[in-house]
Amino acid sequence: MLKMTHLQKVYRTHLIETYALRDFSIQVREGEFVAVTGPSGSGKTTFLNIAGLLEEFTGGQYQLDGVDVAWISPRA
Numbered sequence: 001m002l003k004m005t006h007l008q009k010v011y012r013t014h015l016i017e018t019y020a021l022r023d024f025s026i027q028v029r030e031g032e033f034v035a036v037t038g039p040s041g042s043g044k045t046t047f048l049n050i051a052g053l054l055e056e057f058t059g060g061q062y063q064l065d066g067v068d069v070a071w072i073s074p075r076a
């Protein structure tokens with residue numbers, strides 16, 4: 001089971017903040033089939049990278065099989 005609640009990913013420079021994901025919530029149950037669609041820049045790759053634990057997030061919660069991902073990987 002994959003559950004993201006109010007997930008946020010923001011890229012910051014000293015000049016600008018870019019929200020790749022803002023207040024993003026999704027729940028995918030075991031055996032469920034999901035397609036990720038949306039316009040370029042809408043955050044599909046960011047979502048998949050975070051879901052696959054390849055990238056950290058900057059806010060919200062992510063539970064994978066009932067385990068809080070934030071406990072595994074402390075975030076900056």
Ligand SMILES: Nc1ncnc2c1ncn2[C@@H]1O[C@H](COP(=O)(O)OP(=O)(O)OP(=O)(O)O)[C@@H](O)[C@H]1O
Nearest residue numbers: 011018019020038039040041042043044045046047
């Ligand atoms: N490393 C990064 N630094 C700064 N901004 C980024 C970075 N990676 C992605 N972004 C920004 O985050 C937003 C989401 O990007 P993302 O690549 O997740 O979209 P996408 O839906 O996969 O787009 P595409 O369909 O073109 O692959 C975009 O505004 C993008 O410019």
Ligand SMILES: [Mg+2]
Nearest residue numbers: 041044045046
């Ligand atoms: Mg992409």
